[in-house]
Amino acid sequence: MSQQRTGHEAGITGRVGAVTPSAVLGSQPDFPDLPEATVARLPEYLRALHHLAETGHDTVSSEGLALAAGVNSAKLRKDLSHLGSYGTRGVGYDIEPLVGQIEYILGLNKRRAVALVGVGNLGHALAGYAGFASRGFRIAALFDADLTRVGELINGIAVRHIGDIPEVVKSEAISIAVLATPAGAAQAVADQLVAAGVTSILNFAPVVLNLPEQVDVRKVDLAVELQILSFHEHRKSARGAELAKAMARGAVNGSPVATLGEVAA
Amino acid sequence: MSQQRTGHEAGITGRVGAVTPSAVLGSQPDFPDLPEATVARLPEYLRALHHLAETGHDTVSSEGLALAAGVNSAKLRKDLSHLGSYGTRGVGYDIEPLVGQIEYILGLNKRRAVALVGVGNLGHALAGYAGFASRGFRIAALFDADLTRVGELINGIAVRHIGDIPEVVKSEAISIAVLATPAGAAQAVADQLVAAGVTSILNFAPVVLNLPEQVDVRKVDLAVELQILSFHEHRKSARGAELAKAMARGAVNGSPVATLGEVAA
DNA sequence: CGCGATTTGTGCACCTGTTCACAAGCGCTT
DNA sequence: AAGCGCTTGTGAACAGGTGCACAAATCGCG
Numbered sequence: 001m002s003q004q005r006t007g008h009e010a011g012i013t014g015r016v017g018a019v020t021p022s023a024v025l026g027s028q029p030d031f032p033d034l035p036e037a038t039v040a041r042l043p044e045y046l047r048a049l050h051h052l053a054e055t056g057h058d059t060v061s062s063e064g065l066a067l068a069a070g071v072n073s074a075k076l077r078k079d080l081s082h083l084g085s086y087g088t089r090g091v092g093y094d095i096e097p098l099v100g101q102i103e104y105i106l107g108l109n110k111r112r113a114v115a116l117v118g119v120g121n122l123g124h125a126l127a128g129y130a131g132f133a134s135r136g137f138r139i140a141a142l143f144d145a146d147l148t149r150v151g152e153l154i155n156g157i158a159v160r161h162i163g164d165i166p167e168v169v170k171s172e173a174i175s176i177a178v179l180a181t182p183a184g185a186a187q188a189v190a191d192q193l194v195a196a197g198v199t200s201i202l203n204f205a206p207v208v209l210n211l212p213e214q215v216d217v218r219k220v221d222l223a224v225e226l227q228i229l230s231f232h233e234h235r236k237s238a239r240g241a242e243l244a245k246a247m248a249r250g251a252v253n254g255s256p257v258a259t260l261g262e263v264a265a
Numbered sequence: 266m267s268q269q270r271t272g273h274e275a276g277i278t279g280r281v282g283a284v285t286p287s288a289v290l291g292s293q294p295d296f297p298d299l300p301e302a303t304v305a306r307l308p309e310y311l312r313a314l315h316h317l318a319e320t321g322h323d324t325v326s327s328e329g330l331a332l333a334a335g336v337n338s339a340k341l342r343k344d345l346s347h348l349g350s351y352g353t354r355g356v357g358y359d360i361e362p363l364v365g366q367i368e369y370i371l372g373l374n375k376r377r378a379v380a381l382v383g384v385g386n387l388g389h390a391l392a393g394y395a396g397f398a399s400r401g402f403r404i405a406a407l408f409d410a411d412l413t414r415v416g417e418l419i420n421g422i423a424v425r426h427i428g429d430i431p432e433v434v435k436s437e438a439i440s441i442a443v444l445a446t447p448a449g450a451a452q453a454v455a456d457q458l459v460a461a462g463v464t465s466i467l468n469f470a471p472v473v474l475n476l477p478e479q480v481d482v483r484k485v486d487l488a489v490e491l492q493i494l495s496f497h498e499h500r501k502s503a504r505g506a507e508l509a510k511a512m513a514r515g516a517v518n519g520s521p522v523a524t525l526g527e528v529a530a
Numbered sequence: 531c532g533c534g535a536t537t538t539g540t541g542c543a544c545c546t547g548t549t550c551a552c553a554a555g556c557g558c559t560t
Numbered sequence: 561a562a563g564c565g566c567t568t569g570t571g572a573a574c575a576g577g578t579g580c581a582c583a584a585a586t587c588g589c590g
Contacts, residue, residue, distance in 0.1 A: 216497045
């Protein structure tokens with residue numbers, strides 16, 4: 001159970017990137033077709049690899065990397081096999097070129113400029129989050145609708161009014177935006193962002209955005225995550241109660257106290 | 266493409282809750298076996314239903330609710346059918362009892378106490394996040410390892426030292442914790458939480474936690490989300506470039522400018 | 531009271547993704 | 561130079577989830 005479930009729902013099917021058969025242009029396998037599920041795991045592999053590199057490793061086996069990334073080794077090998085062959089049988093994977101390949105695939109060789117809209121409670125924290133900077137992104141602009149917030153400096157960047165979105169998105173060549181506005185404003189702001197040229201949005205507002213097909217949207221809803229955990233809590237206690245009842249009636253083997261953990265294990 | 270992908274990876278398979286065959290105890294269908302994918306969508310349905318209720322609706326069709334929740338109607342009907350029958354053919358679903366049923370399943374009838382560990386940049390924002398309170402949770406305790414932070418009041422709650430975790434988790438009957446510590450501290454803190462009795466953890470630290478089977482862990486990594494979007498950006502531009510090249514060579518139909526959007530649509 | 535319009539609930543086929551298990555390949559040792 | 565142990569890469573079976581398409585059920589209206 002404590003297998004780690006990480007962001008990103010499958011839900012949408014199909015390979016990603018399969019648009020032009022390479023036969024048409026005879027291109028080298030520069031951009032392989034990756035299953036969506038694999039794409040979602042690559043960042044986790046990348047993080048684990050960086051950690052291994054920092055702790056002095058040059059190579060790592062699929063078993064070792066799988067452990068560090070919280071997946072099983074077969075899955076890991078299949079995922080990496082999609083990127084081409086970066087392993088040596090009998091030895092393992094060379095960390096350095098593998099890191100390079102994954103970063104290339106993820107488009108992280110160049111640092112990407114990101115806009116953040118909504119400098120409220122959450123947005124403020126995101127603006128200061130060091131993890132963005134250290135993992136390939138640069139917060140290039142902050143926006144808010146509230147005029148009293150405009151001008152405020154956060155981490156050295158001034159908050160601008162959302163009216164400036166078109167101008168700034170163009171001048172900074174921003175294609176990714178983080179949306180941390182209140183729910184009510186999210187759709188309108190998203191429309192403005194898309195109109196300005198943004199093609200990927202990370203949405204923290206608890207609303208379903210309605211946007212053109214070609215725009216990628218990922219949603220993170222903190223309350224939803226807790227509610228899913230709540231379900232599992234409810235389930236555990238319900239099952240525990242039922243089992244206890246069953247025990248009390250049938251009363252065969254094992255101590256009622258241990259049942260919950262035992263069953264799950 | 267702009268279909269909304271929401272947290273929560275499948276990855277782990279199997280029904281949830283299938284532990285005791287109800288034959289053993291002849292229990293009413295109080296706690297149905299739900300596919301994990303369905304569980305992950307229920308919170309979204311719940312949010313949409315609340316919104317509909319607030320805007321004066323009594324009933325809603327599967328089509329309408331599916332639209333509001335960002336899924337297709339067949340999937341929605343199948344999901345709801347797992348909860349038992351709350352719809353009327355020819356009419357739709359009665360919102361009120363449906364809300365009640367989903368809240369019951371998710372264990373949201375009673376407000377759940379949550380502990381938050383790590384009152385740094387992100388933790389501070391989470392502590393003040395209104396969405397938790399409004400959607401079934403109560404932040405019952407704040408913890409930090411930094412003694413200079415201990416005692417600070419956030420939203421009316423005092424930050425306590427992590428050494429107090431065992432005591433407070435027991436006295437407040439906390440089973441869910443939010444982990445917003447630096448990566449280096451996360452595993453140790455998680456161990457302490459579990460030892461104190463916590464059985465579900467929402468982990469914001471970019472590390473894979475190693476915990477007993479019976480503990481549920483969900484992971485949210487903001488940088489990972491951006492990296493996935495980055496992949497799609499990279500893919501879009503790579504495909505765009507290839508298409509442009511192909512166009513320039515073969516030069517058959519359509520304007521090169523429109524291709525990207527056209528293909529995706 | 532019966533008929534038609536509407537919408538749910540679901541059997542079924544399809545498809546993505548996971549896992550097992552093993553052959554192929556590599557390096558080290560003798 | 562040959563053999564041995566180790567690890568990758570992958571074919572094949574399996575599991576879970578999705579979406580179509582339709583039968584069953586309900587309501588409203590004539």
